[in-house]
Amino acid sequence: MPIDIPKDKWPGSIKKITLGATAAEGGTRAKSITLGGQTTLPYLHFEAPTPNSPAIAIEIKSRKPEDWSPLLAEVWGEAMNDPAKWAKKAEEAGADLIVLALMLADSPDDAVKAVKSVLSASGLPLIVWGPGQAEKDNELLVPVAEAAKGEKLVLGICEDKNYRTIVATAMANGHLIEARTPMDVNLAKQLNILITDMGLPADRILMDPTTGALGYGIEYGYSVMERLRLAALQGDSMTQLPMIVTPGFEAWKAKESKVGEGVPESWGDWKARAVHWETLTAVALVESGADVIVLRHPESVKRVKSAIEELVMA
Amino acid sequence: MALSGIQIYKMLPQTNCKECGFPTCLAFAMKLAAKQVELSACPYVTEESKKQLAESAAPPVRLITLKAGTEVKAGNEVVMFRHEKTFYNKPGLFLRLKASDADLAKKAAAADAYKVNYVGMDFTLDGFAIEADGDLSAAVKTVRGVSKRPLILISNDPAALDKALSQLAGETALIYAADPSKYETLADTAAKHKAVLTVRGDSLEALADLTPKIQAKGVEDMVLDLGGKTLGEWLTLSTQARRLALKSNFKPLGYPVIFFAGQNGPEKEPVYAAQAISKYAGFVVLDTFTPELAYALLVLRENIYTDPQKPIQVQPGIYEINAPKPESPVLVTTNFSITYFSVANEVEGSGLPAWLVVTDAEGMSVLTAWAAGKFDAERIAKAVKEFNLAEKVSKKRIVLPGHVAVLSGELEEELSGWEIRVGPREAVDLPAFMKQALN
Numbered sequence: 040m041p042i043d044i045p046k047d048k049w050p051g052s053i054k055k056i057t058l059g060a061t062a063a064e065g066g067t068r069a070k071s072i073t074l075g076g077q078t079t080l081p082y083l084h085f086e087a088p089t090p091n092s093p094a095i096a097i098e099i100k101s102r103k104p105e106d107w108s109p110l111l112a113e114v115w116g117e118a119m120n121d122p123a124k125w126a127k128k129a130e131e132a133g134a135d136l137i138v139l140a141l142m143l144a145d146s147p148d149d150a151v152k153a154v155k156s157v158l159s160a161s162g163l164p165l166i167v168w169g170p171g172q173a174e175k176d177n178e179l180l181v182p183v184a185e186a187a188k189g190e191k192l193v194l195g196i197c198e199d200k201n202y203r204t205i206v207a208t209a210m211a212n213g214h215l216i217e218a219r220t221p222m223d224v225n226l227a228k229q230l231n232i233l234i235t236d237m238g239l240p241a242d243r244i245l246m247d248p249t250t251g252a253l254g255y256g257i258e259y260g261y262s263v264m265e266r267l268r269l270a271a272l273q274g275d276s277m278t279q280l281p282m283i284v285t286p287g288f289e290a291w292k293a294k295e296s297k298v299g300e301g302v303p304e305s306w307g308d309w310k311a312r313a314v315h316w317e318t319l320t321a322v323a324l325v326e327s328g329a330d331v332i333v334l335r336h337p338e339s340v341k342r343v344k345s346a347i348e349e350l351v352m353a
Numbered sequence: 354m355a356l357s358g359i360q361i362y363k364m365l366p367q368t369n370c371k372e373c374g375f376p377t378c379l380a381f382a383m384k385l386a387a388k389q390v391e392l393s394a395c396p397y398v399t400e401e402s403k404k405q406l407a408e409s410a411a412p413p414v415r416l417i418t419l420k421a422g423t424e425v426k427a428g429n430e431v432v433m434f435r436h437e438k439t440f441y442n443k444p445g446l447f448l449r450l451k452a453s454d455a456d457l458a459k460k461a462a463a464a465d466a467y468k469v470n471y472v473g474m475d476f477t478l479d480g481f482a483i484e485a486d487g488d489l490s491a492a493v494k495t496v497r498g499v500s501k502r503p504l505i506l507i508s509n510d511p512a513a514l515d516k517a518l519s520q521l522a523g524e525t526a527l528i529y530a531a532d533p534s535k536y537e538t539l540a541d542t543a544a545k546h547k548a549v550l551t552v553r554g555d556s557l558e559a560l561a562d563l564t565p566k567i568q569a570k571g572v573e574d575m576v577l578d579l580g581g582k583t584l585g586e587w588l589t590l591s592t593q594a595r596r597l598a599l600k601s602n603f604k605p606l607g608y609p610v611i612f613f614a615g616q617n618g619p620e621k622e623p624v625y626a627a628q629a630i631s632k633y634a635g636f637v638v639l640d641t642f643t644p645e646l647a648y649a650l651l652v653l654r655e656n657i658y659t660d661p662q663k664p665i666q667v668q669p670g671i672y673e674i675n676a677p678k679p680e681s682p683v684l685v686t687t688n689f690s691i692t693y694f695s696v697a698n699e700v701e702g703s704g705l706p707a708w709l710v711v712t713d714a715e716g717m718s719v720l721t722a723w724a725a726g727k728f729d730a731e732r733i734a735k736a737v738k739e740f741n742l743a744e745k746v747s748k749k750r751i752v753l754p755g756h757v758a759v760l761s762g763e764l765e766e767e768l769s770g771w772e773i774r775v776g777p778r779e780a781v782d783l784p785a786f787m788k789q790a791l792n
């Protein structure tokens with residue numbers, strides 16, 4: 040019997056935004072990445088095609104992090120001491136873009152040097168995070184933004200207490216910003232309003248709704264993303280932005296991934312578990328609408344990439 | 354779709370005879386619509402009305418229960434997105450075993466015994482799917498020797514199924530699967546043994562054609578295999594089937610869905626199973642059993658099926674970790690179970706003694722509770738006073754989670770005489786903080 044499948048037709052759509060600038064666009068990237076443009080919920084091809092595939096970023100640091108899991112140290116090895124080498128390796132591992140996280144120990148000169156070395160080692164678009172302390176973020180991100188003028192970096196992480204300086208320098212130097220709020224639809228909207236009120240066009244904002252890892256509150260992030268996406272499609276312009284999520288950071292902070300000793304036997308093999316933890320966290324968020332997925336382990340990158348390919352394929 | 358009181362009233366005798374215990378038929382109809390009385394209380398309803406009322410009361414996705422020594426339920430779902438209400442019946446996780454496998458008993462026993470604890474709850478797998486690539490009855494017997502969990506029997510040979518199901522008297526098993534070319538004998542077998550029958554088709558149309566035919570043969574309990582070959586296709590098919598059931602009240606597809614996660618090899622299996630869990634499967638069959646995969650999937654299932662209105666909470670109070678003394682440090686957190694367990698596990702693992710004050714933040718994590726005004730200086734101060742913390746400790750010093758550093762000034766005002774310290778943002782960093790900063 041013929042079936043009449045209920046289809047949603049939405050008034051709203053997600054804005055298209057472009058990360059990274061090629062020589063023709065005023066930067067030095069080998070290619071730029073365009074995200075967004077969706078007119079329906081994730082991967083429902085019977086309603087509308089997926090105009091732009093989500094992108095996978097690999098997170099690297101300006102200097103070797105002491106608190107990362109030994110499993111990550113094992114796969115990245117010596118490259119962790121040199122952000123340029125690390126970025127190259129990340130590109131080889133299949134990253135579509137790089138997240139370079141600056142650290143508290145960095146001086147403004149160190150930060151600029153690290154960013155420049157990554158930009159010359161890899162042609163991928165680049166996201167740069169400050170170390171996560173308001174003053175230090177401003178101190179490092181402003182010179183970075185100036186030194187990389189025109190590259191269309193994404194600067195982060197802007198939160199409600201700390202967005203003005205970063206937004207101002209992004210505006211002055213042609214970059215984008217990452218706007219993070221703690222798992223709440225209204226807070227996300229508010230921050231986007233504050234930022235666009237400063238004059239930064241909405242198509243230069245990547246929205247970071249924050250998430251928890253599998254077992255550590257992923258359901259909150261998952262549902263907030265579904266609600267943000269629904270609100271956007273219903274026509275709420277301040278939620279119509281592509282979303283970035285950090286399952287790598289979240290999953291590798293969980294005990295399940297981070298450590299191999301002193302855990303219950305029923306948790307099974309450490310390495311396999313760690314990759315499952317990161318991969319499953321990431322895939323759940325891809326299903327709920329993530330556009331940029333920031334990961335840490337190459338094996339997770341491979342698996343999430345293959346999942347995205349199967350979802351995007353019409 | 355549920356009927357209104359007025360619609361129900363029209364199907365009642367409208368004689369106001371009061372035998373149901375209500376003054377009028379309309380009053381009774383209102384109670385029926387609110388599901389506060391049973392239709393059987395009225396002796397005069399016609400058979401026709403009974404049938405219509407039963408149909409309208411049926412859930413859009415039929416509830417299917419597989420039963421043996423334990424039970425697993427699927428169906429009865431009412432929403433597309435968990436935030437709209439909640440997802441109710443967690444998809445059963447089954448392990449596929451081959452009848453021909455020489456290690457069948459060993460594999461079944463290991464998976465059956467698997468148990469893992471997550472925030473105070475014990476999780477296990479739900480049952481086994483036995484593939485009849487050898488003697489099915491012998492395999493059922495072997496598995497029953499080591500496990501009492503519900504079974505799925507993978508065979509389309511009615512004779513083999515009949516023999517195997519005869520050993521499972523009193524149980525409700527699931528047969529996999531009837532398809533358009535061969536459903537009559539399988540439907541008979543299912544009806545005879547009161548088994549649930551999986552229906553498989555190349556398209557939703559083919560499935561929708563077949564389920565009424567099977568129903569006509571006396572089998573009410575069915576499960577659907579929607580077909581498809583990629584994540585994208587499965588997402589489309591499961592979304593369409595769920596929408597048809599919920600939004601169009603389309604009965605031919607109003608059954609739970611079964612999904613085989615191992616169909617493209619072990620490397621893709623975890624991701625396939627994860628999508629099935631998030632996107633509407635009622636039964637998920639795995640080809641691989643490893644503790645680390647089972648744990649990850651069981652946790653994902655728990656997270657997705659947690660009622661968003663009722664986050665898992667722990668009792669507010671003062672928790673003693675590693676036998677604290679009066680001079681031991683005081684840590685504060687919220688009563689969201691995951692927050693509590695992250696903090697408690699870290700401190701416990703470090704061996705350092707501490708008092709952990711768990712405030713009533715209505716089951717929200719630190720950041721969410723803070724944003725919602727459920728974890729502020731006032732509430733923390735109230736907890737400290739209410740739990741008489743001052744009587745237990747000699748060192749009046751409180752460590753706040755790093756995420757709410759902003760509260761420290763206010764808290765100092767609320768709690769005069771107490772020193773307020775700002776701890777790390779993440780629980781994993783607590784042991785180092787306690788060693789370095791709290792001496």
Ligand code: SF4
Pocket residue numbers: 365366367368369370371372373374375376377378381394395396397398
């Ligand atoms: S018993 Fe039936 S007919 Fe009589 S009042 Fe109640 S509903 Fe009406």
